[in-house]
């Protein structure tokens with residue numbers, strides 16, 4: 001009996017080896033996404049045929065992430081590594097050399113130039129926070145579905161169908177945001193944020209970015225005393241009603257500016273999904289959470 005089992009197992013192993021590489025890997029195509037936002041979109045499109053790991057734990061600030069020793073192995077073991085691009089993963093870039101294949105999910109998105117004048121900031125830098133406009137996440141969905149189909153052609157139709165269904169949800173999300181923003185009086189559609197993370201959102205939905213506590217694309221920079229004083233002046237003269245602070249950075253400085261100027265401090269999700277129970281466990285929830293908080297603070 002044992003001998004028979006052994007032969008059966010051997011045959012199974014041989015069969016498994018002779019299956020073309022395009023057929024499903026047990027547990028699914030191994031994929032790593034850098035951020036939880038990309039990871040969610042990858043899971044929506046991959047379904048059961050893809051096994052997605054996310055490198056950055058929920059609540060991690062992508063700009064200042066310090067790679068752990070095990071991240072090298074995580075990146076090396078994946079068939080595909082999905083990255084945002086536009087320098088969001090600056091600290092991880094040296095590790096990407098070990099990856100089998102890196103897919104920049106934002107490929108094809110027309111990046112917005114950064115228009116701040118923060119000291120030391122490269123004036124040619126591009127804004128990496130593309131996910132703040134669902135239309136850019138539609139580009140992600142296409143790129144991810146194409147990458148999955150190429151790595152695993154046996155499930156190409158499934159990936160295309162999943163992408164199509166998810167894109168319909170993103171299109172509905174965009175329409176919902178437009179309807180929600182319409183509830184905010186035009187004069188109140190002004191925001192101040194902890195760092196300049198909402199460029200695509202303000203461009204798409206007609207908000208004015210009055211300023212940012214950290215006038216930089218990265219949350220890792222520090223404002224000068226002069227920059228802070230100028231921001232407080234701008235808040236007072238514009239009549240902006242709230243400062244929006246991301247969940248992944250320290251709110252201390254933003255709180256000081258809010259106290260000085262007498263405006264509200266409101267928490268939003270910027271660069272990461274929330275952990276379980278945080279109200280932003282998927283990209284769709286993340287956007288709805290932020291928009292609801294903005295409407296509540298500004299209308």
Ligand SMILES: [Zn+2]
Nearest residue numbers: 197217219271
């Ligand atoms: Zn950011």
